[in-house]
Amino acid sequence: MITINTNKSVVRLDGWDDLIGRAGFSTNLDPAEHDLDAIIGRYNIGERVRCGLSNCHTLHAKGYLVSTKSGRETNIGKDCGKAYFGVDFENLAKQFERMSTEQDNRELLSNFSFNVEELDTKIRTLRHGQRGADWVNKHSRCLIDPNSRVPVEVVRAVTKLVKANANEFSIQREATDREVETMEAAQGKKLNRPQFVDEAVAVIYGLDVLNPEYDLRKLLVINVEEPLKAFRTLTIDELTFEQLAYWKKWAVSVEGSLESAALATAAGQRLLTRENLSPLLRLPSLEKGEDRALFQAYLDTITI
Known part of the structure; x- marks a missing residue:
């Protein structure tokens, strides 16, 4: 799944080709020449794709979509984000996850309201x-x-x-002589009379x-x-x-x-x-x- 979140709106892309076809998207972005501006989306897809940073290109199946202050976009994994953008990336990732959760919940409740x-x-x-x-x-x-x-x-x-x-509903009744004899044989001793047994009546x-x-x-x-x-x-x-x-x-x-x-x-x-x-x-x-x-x-x- 590829999701892009901006200004309380959610865009879901069908496939990786739809992402790399976006205007300004780069599959070979040099982090030394660009400053991180925002995390704008996330992806978790079955196939492994290359990190969009020019000095990485590590294969991974899930990560973030980021925009730079120059207006370029690319995809990076969580580890790459920390390595090349440091604490700024970690803070932006937390903000993005919170925003995404908020938007997902808002969308769910909006859909629920129609029912x-x-x-x-x-x-x-x-x-x-x-x-x-x-x-x-x-x-x-x-x-x-x-x-x-x-x-x-x-x-x-x-x-x-x-x-x-x-x-199974049962009632207690007095045991018959034969039932008492069976109980005595099982216990190996004489029993006082009367003895009682549970009798199943119905389910x-x-x-x-x-x-x-x-x-x-x-x-x-x-x-x-x-x-x-x-x-x-x-x-x-x-x-x-x-x-x-x-x-x-x-x-x-x-x-x-x-x-x-x-x-x-x-x-x-x-x-x-x-x-x-x-x-x-x-x-x-x-x-x-x-x-x-x-x-x-x-x-x-x-x-x-």
Whole structure:
């Protein structure tokens, strides 16, 4: 890639021939006869090219484009710049890299701004569509909130699965005589009765949505929607270097947040069905009574 940066504008050249064809460009510049004026570009190409200084001509694949006070231009590698132009080159290189980063970030944000309306539509569809992210977030968070409309024993069981990164729901029951005999044979000793075993009941799908990294409010509202409102008010050409770096980091994170939110929403839709969650009714505390009715009422709210 060959990039030339001047006065907040960026020019990208297709190939090396386009560079050496520029007016004033020299492939054999004598550094003793010319004073360095500015670094105007950089290149990083697959092929190795000769340094443009007449007393060097070392082959290299990446370097800088420089202009001299006489108006001539040439290409030099970083080491050549230091050797022939000393500290002036080092300072100019730092200034150029900062300017290039600033211009790259400004260009990225300008391009990003053209997609704001499309981004709004994508967020709105994801959040407010049928069984969308808002619906998923509202009903799924109940399953790990001990102060929600879901029985505490259900919250404990679901939270245990989420923390263990597991999806096989089991309940504890009293072991049969044969099971106790098997346990005694394995341990080589008599065991007190009763003994208890865990019995697998069902696989609960979609529990990923309850992991912290899949928090839909954070992914969509905090990470995308709220910053997007602030972004709309910005004048990109007036942003400082630091502000550009901040907003560039946010802009490149948006697509990842939306992808994670889409995955979380799909997981939540799989989680929040009566068929998927009804095995939790097998919890001993839900065999009868108020808690069972409470969880049945919750299942009714997610039935489609």
